[in-house]
Amino acid sequence: MSRPYAKLPAWIDYGLIPLINLVVAFLVAGLVVVAVGESPLQAAALMLRGAFGYAEGFGFTLYYATNFVFTGLAVAVAFHGGLFNIGGEGQAYVGGLGVAAVALSLGAVLPWWLNLPLAIALSFACGALWAFIPAYLQAKRGSHVVITTIMFNFIAAALMVYLLVGVLKPVGSMAPETRTFDAGGQLPKLRGLFELFGFNLGGAPLNVSVFVALLAAVLVYVLIWRTRLGYEIRTLGFSPRAARYAGMSETRVIVVTMMISGGLAGMMALNAVMGDQYRLAIDFPQGAGFVGIAVALMGRGHPAGIVPAAILFGMLYQGGAELAFDMPAISRDMIVIIQGLVILFAGALENMFRPGIGAAYQRVRFRTEEPAGANVGEAR
């Protein structure tokens, strides 16, 4: 029971075990559905149909997935550095300020394709700035980044309400949001692109920022596994003492990692603010920052895992919204439970099935390879 866990081949470690954990998480979620008196199978069928059954639903699924790619990458980058960034929600929220600054000031002047890089830069900068203080305090004062980032979520919510109610709201308007952006502040939707292939996206808000998200995923891969900084980040995450011994500046790596993480979370605002709502409104991230934690854990911190995990959660968001029409007992909050269960089983309880699977694998392997050595597995 208390022995260290044995090493298993990659396809079990990165394929089978996460899959089993995910299945268990969904089984438990199914129990909750049973508890409120609905059929889990029917709920799953409705959800799948809502998310993939028709082009518009699929467009919504990919739109939500875009949000989660950004926030999932944000959490993953911090994870590689051994830092747990729970502040994605606040960083995304503040990132909206950067997007709004570009869209409000230059929206009438420049076309969208010139405004997009500016908005990327500013949303990244705002998110990074919001992550800077917790990062600095962790590096210099040792205050735990988990708690400070949680606090910064609350502070961000208060700050944004203050700005939207008091400063950014147009004169004479009652709603706490900015004015609608001019044409240059609106990212084009992908409706036309999909029509070429005969799909009608309808009102789905899928827009060009999905390509920005995919590009970000590639860049995060390059950063973490192909650059010197990425090497430093992974070293810090693996062993802070080794990083220190190797002469890496702990402070610099912590601050830079957290700022990249915060910046990626901030870029989520591109999709929601500039790509869909065309205005900065109260609570636009809608929990996407927190979903990022589940997405990063499910994708095991690798962009190649994060993108499918984001699509899965996009499916849950879109399918869940459709589901709420047919089963009023199952609202959006069901997603929060599933999110929690995925974090629990794919993250905290990831070792639960490992000894059993490991033992089964050893038995199968020894039976096929060397039938005489049945006890070798015990001796390891």
Added chain:
Amino acid sequence: MDLASLLDLIDSTIRLSTPLLFAALAGLYSERSGIFDISLEGKMLIAAFASASAAAVWGSVLLGLVFGILAAVGFSLVHGLASITYRGNQIVSGVAINFIAAGLTIILGQAWFGQGGRTPSLFGGGRFTAVELPFAEAVRDVPVIGPIYSGVLSGQTPLVYVAFAMVPLTWWVLFRTRFGLRLRAVGENPAAVDTAGISVTFLRYRAVIICGVLTGFAGAYLSTGQAAGFTRDMTAGKGYIALAALIFANWKPVPVMFACLLFGFLDAVSIRIQGVELPLVGEVSVQFVSALPYILTVILLAGFVGKATPPRAGGVPYVKER
């Protein structure tokens, strides 16, 4: 500021720090045994929901308390399973529990009561009522002492007294009993405890269960003592603030009480400061006041007021054989 409003401020400080105190002491047991727990928030929330639901259905506040404790202990055991038995990441486990609690309270509340995630309003036996201490009426007219005794010390709900009684009790358990010594040892050096022939696993599970019981009290106080029923996300970050109080107090019971009173006081002041003109600053914005506890938590955590030294083995799963 006259005496009456000062007493009023102290009174609401005590009320507002009670849930923080329960939660922070809960965290104290868990973290002293080496299990970090950021799921205080979620456990309080599920306990608040369970006790308000039970109290609404059966009309008994004590039954509510029992169900609140059971729910919180159940979640504690999940946290224990993940972080003790399966040696998972304790922060990740805590985050998961917070999400599950946030979603589950709304979904179940909507399915059972159909009021958008609220529980029905509690009245009569469904709520904790104020306890009048002896002679409270008799000494009311005595200057200074009278109002303090009858206005602040008397007339609180029973759980307030339980919370403050838990402080010396926790101190005694932790520093004067064999269990407490072992609990502290297992948080500093589990291998030494193991060598002495004491089960690290069992000790840590007991600590986690105590943590569940106390967060159960915290949640029950919120929904059946302070308020009259459960409302969506009613903990509003109190679990995290309790955690901050625990860190600020360096994981010691008596300082924990003062830290909780400080945060409770800030909360009480912030309700009163809204819309008041202050010299130099002008009118304080509502949003700034609502963010004040979180900003102060960050400042306190930044260690500008003393240095925090967590239990050495905190957050590290114990592996018996290598």
